[in-house]
Amino acid sequence: TEFLKTHWVAILLIVAGTFLRFYQLPEKGILFGDSGHDLLLAAEAVEQRQVPMLGIASSLPRFHQGPLTIWLSMAIYAVVGFEPAWYFWVFAFIGCLALIAIYEFSLVWLNQKIGLLALALLAFSPLAIAHSRMVYHTVPIAFLTVVVLWFTSQLLERHKGSWP
Numbered sequence: 001t002e003f004l005k006t007h008w009v010a011i012l013l014i015v016a017g018t019f020l021r022f023y024q025l026p027e028k029g030i031l032f033g034d035s036g037h038d039l040l041l042a043a044e045a046v047e048q049r050q051v052p053m054l055g056i057a058s059s060l061p062r063f064h065q066g067p068l069t070i071w072l073s074m075a076i077y078a079v080v081g082f083e084p085a086w087y088f089w090v091f092a093f094i095g096c097l098a099l100i101a102i103y104e105f106s107l108v109w110l111n112q113k114i115g116l117l118a119l120a121l122l123a124f125s126p127l128a129i130a131h132s133r134m135v136y137h138t139v140p141i142a143f144l145t146v147v148v149l150w151f152t153s154q155l156l157e158r159h160k161g162s163w164p
Contacts (some may be wrong), residue, residue, distance in 0.1 A: 020129050030130060069137040
């Protein structure tokens with residue numbers, strides 16, 4: 001109960017942000033040409049049993065999309081095939097992880113007020129909500145940015161868990 005008393009506002013913000021990311025999903029999920037192209041190439045990679053180490057070529061062939069989202073799409077395809085709902089749910093879940101991660105990071109390294117402010121901005125930002133509702137390589141950026149900040153701060157503090 002002490003936890004709930006201390007973090008009740010954050011819990012409400014996370015619940016509200018999660019609702020906004022999952023409401024009418026997958027019917028209102030965002031799938032556009034580039035993301036559909038990425039999904040087709042991920043499926044092709046699974047079918048050909050190849051792992052694209054650089055990711056897939058972008059619209060400028062000398063550049064590549066990062067491989068992490070492609071690998072995630074490949075894993076989803078390997079389990080459920082082309083069932084779009086699962087892609088939307090997994091990517092929305094990553095957006096929800098970002099909500100929790102930004103609050104936790106702020107609690108540990110900054111303070112609760114900054115954590116609540118950052119959480120509120122991420123929970124209700126229309127662009128952050130839209131990003132969480134699409135299947136695209138930009139979705140994990142918020143979550144992975146917090147993960148990098150966490151490990152960088154661990155490294156600066158010289159903690160044993162700082163090697164990643």
